[in-house]
Amino acid sequence: MDRPGVYDAVVVGGGIAGxxxxxxxxxxxxxxxxxxxxxxxxxxADAAFGFTTRDGTTPEHLVALGRAELEPYGVRFLDGVVDGVLVDGSDDRTGVWTVATTDGATAQGRHLILASGLRDVLPEVPGARETWGRGLLQCPYCHGWEVRDQALGVIGCTDASPAQALLLRQWSADVTYFPHLLGPVPEEDARRLRVRGVRVVDGTVREFVPDEAPDGGSPRALVAVRVDDGSADGERVPCIAVFCEPGADAGSPLVSSLGCELRDDGCIVTDRLGRASRERVWAVGNAADPAAHLVTAAGDAYRTAVAVNAVLVREDCATVPDTGGVVGESV
Incomplete structure (x- = not known):
């Protein structure tokens, strides 16, 4: 299909998945x-880990490498935030999407691939946002090695939090579980935590106590967790890192304007190929799966891109008139 100015695919989001x-x-x-x-x-985060051949690479450098690899293939880039979308045509299956950025730029594409990630919904505890990514962490597989053999903690955010504390014990013998707002630990979880050697400190977490920034900048590391134990100051539990399971929110003005179906965890519903509930809209990476790591996001995006190309081929066959000649022959 030769439509000047219309891309075969517009990818929203330039991280690893996109x-x-x-x-x-x-x-x-x-x-x-x-x-x-x-x-x-x-x-x-200071660096991304667990991505073979790129273990320990900074997020910015990963993106720069990815962009450089796309140059030979004519992929174009547009810096901006997409805040709306229109469909050209009465039928979602054949129309062209027009996306607009907040600064007024527009682009048209036959298919949209949403790789816009998500927003982590952190515990409502003072210090959470300031220390996120260095002192407050999510994934032991991503960052456990860097804080191994030190005082670590897990704050209760979901029913899976006790299991996260059990897992974290693999990296350190000094692990404390803070049930926080979850209340008393279920009996079987309490037994497993005892067997695994994880300490339980009851009470609401009052504060993540940051380390003093050595350069006068914003503090990012932790030194302790302060728990409300009924006293004026609360109990101070030493921790150089605390792990949590944050909530997820993949919503955005773009997703809202598309009307894509969302899961209970806030991410976009897709089939196994990455197809969203709206025709010619796809979602990859954390936009569709909050637990997707870099390698997973890259692999899923590969599979989705193959599926998108297959659909484009079918669309080309359906819309290009059959002249009875040989493909590529002048008529």
């Missing part, structure tokens, strides 16, 4: 535009 999808489609000789707002979910 860049992976763009790479596959670019190599398939599709016209691809990546629109990126420059705020990846892992930006607060």
């Amino acid at each position: 860049l992976s999808a763009a790479l596959v489609l670019g190599r398939a000789r599709r016209r691809v535009l990546v629109i990126d707002g420059g705020t990846p979910r892992n930006a607060p």
Whole structure:
């Protein structure tokens, strides 16, 4: 289909998932535009871990490497935040999406791939936002090695939090579980925590106590957790890192305007190929799965991009008239 100015796919989000999808489609000789707002979910972290050949690479460098790899394939980039979308045509299955950014730029694409990630919903505890990504962490597999053999904690956020504390014990013998707002620990969970050697400190977490910033900047590391024990100051429990299971919110003006179905965890509902509930809309990475790590997000985006290209081929066959000649022959 030769529609001047219309991309085969517009990828919203330029993190690992978005860049992976763009790479596959670019190599398939599709016209691809990546629109990126420059705020990846892992930006607060010092480095990304567990990505083979890139273990310990900073998030910014990973993105730079990904962008450089796309240059030979003609993938275009547009810096901006998409805040709305329109469909050109009465039928979602054949129309063209027009996306608009907050600064007034527009672009058209036959398919949309949402790789815009999500917003982590952190515990409502003073110090959480300030220490997120270095002192307050989510994934032991991503950051457990860096804080191994030190005083660690887990704050109760979901029913899975006791299991997270059991898991974290693999990295340190000094692990404290704070049930926080979850209330008393269920008997079987309490037994497992005892067997695993995890200390339980009851009471509401009052504060994540940050370390003093050595350069006078914003503090990011932790030194302790302060728990409300009925006293004026509360109990101070030493912890250099606390792990939590944050909530997820993949919502945005774009997702709202599309009307995509969302799961209870706030992410976009997709089928196994990444197809959203709206025709010609796909979701990859954390936009569809809050637990997707870098490797998982890249792999899922690869699979989705292959599926998008297959649909584009079918659309091309359905819309290009059959002239009775040989493909590529002049008529």
